[in-house]
């Protein structure tokens with residue numbers, strides 16, 4: 641809903657495409673248009689900005705990885721991500737790795753919106769808390785011997801620290817040239833009103849990282865590149881010189897790892 645609101649409310653757009661609206665279907669689109677004012681509340685605009693920026697960052701890095709020859713894209717915790725349905729790169733295999741319940745819900749939405757599932761997309765169901773990623777990927781015929789580009793957006797905050805670090809260790813063990821982009825929040829996020837709302841909705845935020853500590857830990861794991869983008873860098877890169885003052889808040893961070 642927030643990525644769709646970004647398409648309607650923000651100009652220029654940081655992340656632009658029409659499927660963000662279409663995948664909602666007519667009812668949710670109508671609800672969004674009825675309640676657009678709510679999305680402009682000062683405490684919610686930074687979240688919309690962050691959601692737009694993290695998708696833009698991940699897809700820009702994907703384009704660079706593709707130019708370097710990477711031909712597998714793992715979308716971990718895909719949710720309503722629409723990359724696969726917009727992609728014109730038929731030689732890029734895309735794997736949407738997500739909870740089976742979310743995937744079933746998404747497939748209903750895709751069907752209702754008349755959005756076709758492209759031949760290069762594979763759905764790989766997993767519960768990150770109960771199952772190991774390699775098993776889920778093996779079932780999906782992912783090529784573990786070739787490098788992959790991996791995005792993991794809006795997920796780490798919902799998982800235990802153990803589950804997060806296990807997935808990162810899996811990435812560290814991939815072939816050279818593998819890359820991952822993910823987002824995380826600092827402990828200050830736990831104090832926000834949104835944290836209380838998601839907890840009340842039974843999807844509590846549980847894992848936070850201090851950027852410096854996390855970067856050190858990942859460097860020690862052996863990644864060739866560990867780039868952290870904090871709010872200041874995100875605002876400078878994507879939200880400078882806007883007349884509408886749209887910008888991200890202080891808690892969300894982006895991480896780019898290269899094996």
Ligand SMILES: C[S@@+](CC[C@H](N)C(=O)[O-])C[C@H]1O[C@@H](n2cnc3c(N)ncnc32)[C@H](O)[C@@H]1O
Nearest residue numbers: 717718719738739742766767768769793794795
């Ligand atoms: C906030 S959504 C983010 C979706 C998408 N990446 C985006 O940027 O819009 C969180 C996603 O994490 C997935 N997720 C959360 N906990 C999970 C778990 N234990 N196993 C598998 N997926 C999980 C949800 O199914 C959902 O798709």
